[in-house]
Amino acid sequence: MSDDAHDVVAHVRRDLLRPGTGPRERGEAVRRSVEGAGRLLGSTAADALARRAHADIFGAGPLQALLEVDGVTDVLVNGPDDVWIDRGRGVERVGVRFADAAAVRALAVRLAAAGGQRLDDAAPTVDARLPDGTRLHAVVAPLCAEGAVISLRVLRTRAFTLDALVRGGSVPTAWEPLVRGLVLRRANVLVSGGTGTGKTTLLAALLAAVPTNERVVCVEEARELVPAHPHVVPLTARRANVEGAGAVGLDALVRAALRMRPDRIVLGECRGAEVREVLMAMNTGHDGGLATIHANTAGHVPARLEALGALAGMSRAAVAAQAVGALDAVLHVRRVGGRRFVAEIACVERDGDGLRVVPVATWDGVDAPCTAPAWPAFVTRWAAR
Structure with a gap:
């Protein structure tokens, strides 16, 4: 940013610190302040500087323009001149530069504060949700060598439908x-x-x-789900404060969801002891539930469930007994190149004191899908008429 631009931003910042300037008035206040900063600017230059000033004070600074690019899902900062984005084709480097490592750290600290969190030497990592819905994860020194590392995940305002995924080649017709x-x-x-x-x-x-x-209650660690449905209740976990108090975990939120008259309970991601609560809910009359889990193939799902169940004090046999009664289907998604698609449909069954996955159908994303022996019975039971 030029010295003139820095001066204008400083002028704008002073104006906005005056009493009576609330969130609704910020955009117009920035514009008035830029126009009154004592610089002779054309309308185009004034508009550009107003946008830059607003981004530096209220937005993500030099990253704001990247967050607004159509299709961008992630903005990643590894250092002052090491900035990347992902727009569905894998990460790609962009030409955004920071003045130095201190500028990256300053932005990380400001974004954390905007999300109601603290980020400093005593609390060197943060997960937060920014006012516009963007998810922030940041790490500062001494945990990283470059002063700060910033990861921003854009909240999708466009909700995909199943028809759209079929048209886009993510689900076979x-x-x-x-x-x-x-x-x-x-x-x-x-x-x-x-x-x-x-x-x-x-x-x-x-x-x-x-x-x-139907009433849908969605439990997530950080809000990402914005489905095209009129009755969704979002519940989001809360981290402990710097004193170690105030945490509300996903397991507690699942229990809370059970008392909210849900027609369906949705868990954004199973990654810990909350797997016990979800499996128990699905086994006690709360059908139609949905959840996600990290696994490299559908065949790896049993091992992941067992590992997560162990965090909740569940034995391998207990996880198997709960999962067989709870889970009707596994849909596994893959990413090959820039394409994301449903690659496997499967179900689970007992295997001794554990679980095993039974393939129903597979797809390589190119050729016609292949069906397994379990396909006819599975389709008879579940396919829409």
């Missing part, structure tokens, strides 16, 4: 009646996949297929 039927017939569905494979996108599309007269 032949599978659409079955996938829709899993929702309409109130199957308990577990969506599995690796990082960045589109688990949340698929989950939101499934929720868009839920009948509009």
Whole structure:
């Protein structure tokens, strides 16, 4: 940023610190302050400087423009001249530069404060939700070498539908009646996949297929689900403060959701002891539930469930008994190149004192889907008519 621009931003900042300037007045206040900063500017330059000043004071600074690019899902800062974005084709480097490592750290600290969190040497990591819905994760020295590392995840305002995923090639046309039927017939569905494979996108599309007269309670660590459904109640976990108090975990939120007259309970991601609460809910009359879990293949889901169940004090046999009764289907998503698609449909069954996955159908994203021996019975039970 030029010295003139720095001077204008400083002038704007002083104006906005005056009493009586609330969030609703900020945009116009920035514009008036830029115009009154004592610089002769054309309308185009004034507009550009107003946007820059607003981003530096209220937004994500030099990252704000990246967050507003259509299709961008993640903005990643590894250092002053090491900035990357992801817009569905894998990460790509961009030409955004910070003055130095201190500038990266200053932005991380300000964004954390905007999300109501603290970030400093005593609390060197933070997870927060910014006012516009963007999810922030940041780490500062001494835990990282570059002063600060920032990861921003954009909250999707566009909610995908199952029809859109079929048209976009993420779900085979032949599978659409079955996938829709899993929702309409109130199957308990577990969506599995690796990082960045589109688990949340698929989950939101499934929720868009839920009948509009049903109440959906969504439990998430950080809000990402914005499904196209008129009756969604979002519950978000809270981290402990710097004194170690005030935490509200996903397991507590699942228990709270059970008391909120839900037609469906949705867990954004199983990653800890809350797996016990979800499996118990699905086994006690709360059908039609949905959740996601990290797993590299559908066949790895049993091991992941057992590992998470162990965190809740559950034995391998207990996890198997609960999961077999609770889970009706596993939908596994993959990412190959820039494409994300549903690659496997499966179900689970007992295998001694553990679990095993039974394939129903597979797809490589290119050729026609392949069906397994379990396909006919599975379709008969679950496919939409």
